[in-house]
Amino acid sequence: MVVGAGPAGLAAAAVAVLGGLSVALVDAGQELGGQFWRHPPHGSAVGDGKDLHHDLRSYRQLTATVRDAARSGRCRSLLGHHVWTAVHPAPGQHVLHLVDRSAGPGRESAVRLEARHVVLATGAYDRPLPFPGWDLPGVYTAGGLQALLKGAGVRAGSRVVVGGTGPFLLPVAAGLAARGASVVVCEANDPRRWAGGAGAALGLPGKLVEGAGYAATLARHRVPVQLRQAVTAAHGTDRVEAVTISRLDRSGAVVAGSGRRLEADAVGTGWGFVPQLDLAVTLGADLVPSWGGDQVVGVDRWQRTSVPGLSAAGEVCGVGGARLALREGQLAAEGVLRDLGRPGVTGDRGVVAVRREVARHRRFAAAMAHAHPVPAGWTGWLEDSTTVCRCEEVCAGQVRRAVADGAVGVRQVKQLTRAGMGWCQGRMCAPAVAALAGPGGPGTEVPERLVATPVPLGVLARGTGRDPIP
Numbered sequence: 125m126v127v128g129a130g131p132a133g134l135a136a137a138a139v140a141v142l143g144g145l146s147v148a149l150v151d152a153g154q155e156l157g158g159q160f161w162r163h164p165p166h167g168s169a170v171g172d173g174k175d176l177h178h179d180l181r182s183y184r185q186l187t188a189t190v191r192d193a194a195r196s197g198r199c200r201s202l203l204g205h206h207v208w209t210a211v212h213p214a215p216g217q218h219v220l221h222l223v224d225r226s227a228g229p230g231r232e233s234a235v236r237l238e239a240r241h242v243v244l245a246t247g248a249y250d251r252p253l254p255f256p257g258w259d260l261p262g263v264y265t266a267g268g269l270q271a272l273l274k275g276a277g278v279r280a281g282s283r284v285v286v287g288g289t290g291p292f293l294l295p296v297a298a299g300l301a302a303r304g305a306s307v308v309v310c311e312a313n314d315p316r317r318w319a320g321g322a323g324a325a326l327g328l329p330g331k332l333v334e335g336a337g338y339a340a341t342l343a344r345h346r347v348p349v350q351l352r353q354a355v356t357a358a359h360g361t362d363r364v365e366a367v368t369i370s371r372l373d374r375s376g377a378v379v380a381g382s383g384r385r386l387e388a389d390a391v392g393t394g395w396g397f398v399p400q401l402d403l404a405v406t407l408g409a410d411l412v413p414s415w416g417g418d419q420v421v422g423v424d425r426w427q428r429t430s431v432p433g434l435s436a437a438g439e440v441c442g443v444g445g446a447r448l449a450l451r452e453g454q455l456a457a458e459g460v461l462r463d464l465g466r467p468g469v470t471g472d473r474g475v476v477a478v479r480r481e482v483a484r485h486r487r488f489a490a491a492m493a494h495a496h497p498v499p500a501g502w503t504g505w506l507e508d509s510t511t512v513c514r515c516e517e518v519c520a521g522q523v524r525r526a527v528a529d530g531a532v533g534v535r536q537v538k539q540l541t542r543a544g545m546g547w548c549q550g551r552m553c554a555p556a557v558a559a560l561a562g563p564g565g566p567g568t569e570v571p572e573r574l575v576a577t578p579v580p581l582g583v584l585a586r587g588t589g590r591d592p593i594p
């Protein structure tokens with residue numbers, strides 16, 4: 125079974141079916157493609173936004189393989205199905221519990237699947253950092269802006285400020301500008317941080333071409349890219365009407381008096397991505413620190429985790445872009461085929477070439493992580509009244525008071541303030557609370573979320589359909 129139908133999961137599923145395996149490909153989304161190849165729902169009136177995509181050739185090949193296999197009964201695409209928990213009762217046996225949302229709200233049902241091998245390709249999600257006004261309507265994550273554009277054909281605003289750090293800001297800004305928005309980009313870091321990583325970038329000409337394409341689009345639409353600047357506040361009554369953009373010093377602290385106000389009707393901020401580890405942690409896979417400093421799933425050269433029969437691929441193993449995810453998915457399925465004593469699909473020389481490409485992309489990802497860190501001084505942008513945990517409405521001042529009262533680490537702050545105890549289970553606020561709570565102390569490890577998505581109790585009460593995968 126493959127969980128996640130982004131570049132990594134699609135590649136894993138395609139190689140597995142070509143190798144003769146029966147596959148269930150599960151994704152919470154309504155379409156194949158994941159975040160990178162996000163498309164509007166099938167049959168919707170929204171155009172498919174071809175110009176917003178890259179490497180559609182791979183997407184078409186992979187989805188054609190999966191759909192052909194579905195027609196011949198060797199692949200089941202379970203779209204709109206969210207794996208909410210999983211257990212690993214014995215080697216070679218995995219039980220996954222899914223909530224089927226494909227019939228729409230109020231009509232969810234439970235599904236239970238068994239599989240011998242599971243490939244986790246659950247990707248990553250935006251790392252949001254709070255700032256005064258970030259909870260106003262019209263303030264999004266950068267990924268949120270992109271998801272609206274690609275998945276619904278919706279341009280979130282006509283005057284949009286895109287801020288944060290990393291190359292991902294460029295496709296977001298370019299896509300919005302190409303749809304007629306007036307866009308300003310604020311990159312918090314200094315491009316000179318790429319100096320040591322130039323070799324890694326030169327090793328991937330495709331990335332340079334992609335970057336040059338965005339730069340050309342931004343230049344054509346006269347989109348200014350403000351360096352060492354960040355969106356440090358959003359203003360408005362019922363929704364965002366303006367932002368404050370501030371210059372940052374080397375530590376990421378705001379340079380006094382540098383703030384200037386800019387009118388905006390939409391804002392998107394992105395500070396990199398956080399690997400989606402819920403199922404990996406629940407299944408007991410070992411985690412390791414990645415090139416970006418985050419904990420990620422530890423894998424061997426065939427993308428096998430520490431749990432027998434469980435592989436992982438894509439951004440759940442480290443944030444490095446769609447091409448790396450795709451190649452890791454391919455390796456994961458090749459590993460499963462070999463473990464089952466079946467011939468591979470890619471061939472020995474092909475596998476060597478894939479490994480070389482993976483190594484180049486990982487070097488690039490490490491250079492990217494070095495060049496685009498979250499600025500250490502960002503917590504200084506927070507006022508005491510700034511909401512940090514949106515679910516439980518906990519503000520920065522409450523977290524700071526808890527720390528001043530002696531709370532050590534995220535867990536004690538959570539116990540005293542309820543930050544991280546709400547609906548999202550800390551996905552949105554955990555980086556911020558950890559930064560405010562300071563290093564060390566219990567609870568700084570990756571949280572265990574046994575329930576990866578909220579499940580209506582009625583669904584559980586009605587019981588599950590049982591469906592083993594051969």
Ligand SMILES: Cc1cc2nc3c(=O)[nH]c(=O)nc-3n(C[C@H](O)[C@H](O)[C@H](O)COP(=O)(O)OP(=O)(O)OC[C@H]3O[C@@H](n4cnc5c(N)ncnc54)[C@H](O)[C@@H]3O)c2cc1C
Nearest residue numbers: 128130131132152158159160207247267438439445446449
């Ligand atoms: C919102 C967002 C937008 C992005 N847009 C772009 C972009 O336009 N360009 C770009 O270069 N990069 C983009 N990225 C970065 C991008 O995620 C990666 O480079 C690439 O898509 C990673 O591929 P992946 O297969 O590892 O994961 P993803 O493409 O993220 O695919 C993971 C899939 O797993 C599914 N999933 C996760 N958990 C579960 C579960 N428990 N049950 C069932 N399904 C599950 C998700 O629905 C998702 O479809 C974006 C990231 C995010 C978070």
